[in-house]
Amino acid sequence: MHKNAPFRRGQFTRALIAAAVMSCGTAYAKEVTKADILNDATTTNDVVSFGLGTQGQRFSPLTAVNADTVKDLVPAWSMSFGGEKQRGQESQPVIHNGKMFVTASYSRIFAVDAKTGQKLWKYEHRLPDGIMPCCDVINRGAALYGDLVIFATLDAQLVALNQETGKVVWKEKLGDYKAGYSATAAPIVANGKLITGISGGEFGAVGRIDARDPLTGKLLWTRPTVEGHMGYRFDKAGKQIENGISGTTNATWTGDLWKTGGAATWNGATYDPDTNLIFAGTGNPAPWNSHLRPGDNLFSSSTVAIDADTGKIAWHYQNTPHDGWDFDGVNEFVSFDYKDPKTGKVIKAGGKADRNGFFFVNDRTNGKLLNAFPFVNKITWATGYNLETGRPNTIEEGRPGNPADSADGKKGKSILSAPSFLGGKNQQQMAYSPQTGLFYVPANEWAMDIWNEPVSYKKGAAYLGAGFTIKALNEDYIGTLRAMDPVTGKMVWENKNYAPLWGGVLTTGGGLVFYGTPEGFLKGVDAKTGKELWSFQTGTGIVAPPVTWEQDGEQMIAVTTGWGGAVPLWGGDVAKRVNFLEQGGSVWVFKLHKK
Ligand code: CA
């Protein structure tokens, strides 16, 4: 005993130190790790990525709020973004270590106590005059990594702040805002790399995906999404280590048009750890007037799969070859697995509800088209897809005419085209439930008059060569939340909405689907039937996706509110129809009422 006593004392001391370290650990060692992000979809006490997991399914396994209990959801807290400037709030909050980080219009970010709603800090980015965001001064959310929270700004910068203090740790420039570059998408972290896209497709910007060290902001690789441009990799010192990591010459473009070719990656990307691929949707080829640029114009209006380690394009699938309707294919590509009904084999797939009105299912390992079916009622530009070739069966009369064919050469034949360029689905993120096997797609039924005009590129000027007016197709609704079966291509249910749906969707293990409407309602509906079980009026339009997490044993549901986005700016007749909707700017959080 005596002999062992000192040892036991030492052991005791070490145990004390260990306990102290552990308790410090509880308080401080809460850095967001690679693993936290890779596991985000299954960990219920946090939301550390855009999409509730980098695959973008927006499914939470939480069950406390379910068909029986959802009626008891009540507000836990709400916080205003304040200020005189409101406009569209499209942001998805992220939640970690009891703190919520939420971005707001005009490149603002707030840290809030996730339990009480008490504001901890805010950062307002100083925006220069002359920024050129195409579609409202919105932001879609922040990424978390280490002790940093990172978001993109309207003047095309990335800003990383300390999660505790809100102090800026690093800033990097993504593009020249004077040339029309801006950034609104939420960055994601793919296996330790910070992944970002860029906006500016209406100004002849060149889309690309960048990978950075999230802790320093240093560029690791960059891969442009217009064929003709090469990608580059960089070493730790920032030196280019390889010429043209991938790429071909501008075979699918005429002359120099590829140099200002668009294909903006303005809605960011998803990441699938199974294949180590980053999936980026790309926007319209520039200019809109397709008669000026014969060819497919790769990689515009496509899904581009990029190897996260090397930055090489592993595959691409073009949803709209030779796009002439501004059918930006930026819609999120959501990884999911399903059993082939014929062979019983599990297929690693990805789903995408494209702006062009078709829902695509691709093999996510190689891009092969497995299924393509309409998710809106009226499509005038194509009758469907050939699953062998992967190409659309286009309707030639569905393309707006060439100005060169007109008497004065100034205006091509105008046509009524559906969907409108605002899309069968736009930026609003769909959700996928592994429980029901259904995608929940926030869709819109609308059309446009569209015509082409001559145009030439001028730095910092709109580069469209087209005019348009958006029109509703139905008196009683534009928006419709549709439950789509990706295997059969059938719609299982729909919930129509008077105003266009512009907010994303959340689905849960409790068998529910949550989504917001521009009329201000956050709704909870049955995932199998669409039956509305709960709704709450938030006081302004919702154009953002809800999230859920568990806070001190209680399931919380949060959504950012504030009407705006592209519809009031570009919606034509539709904008007039919904001009009764009011702006705002808040976060709302709900939980079950304790009886
Ligand atoms: Ca999580």
Ligand code: CA
């Ligand atoms: Ca566009």
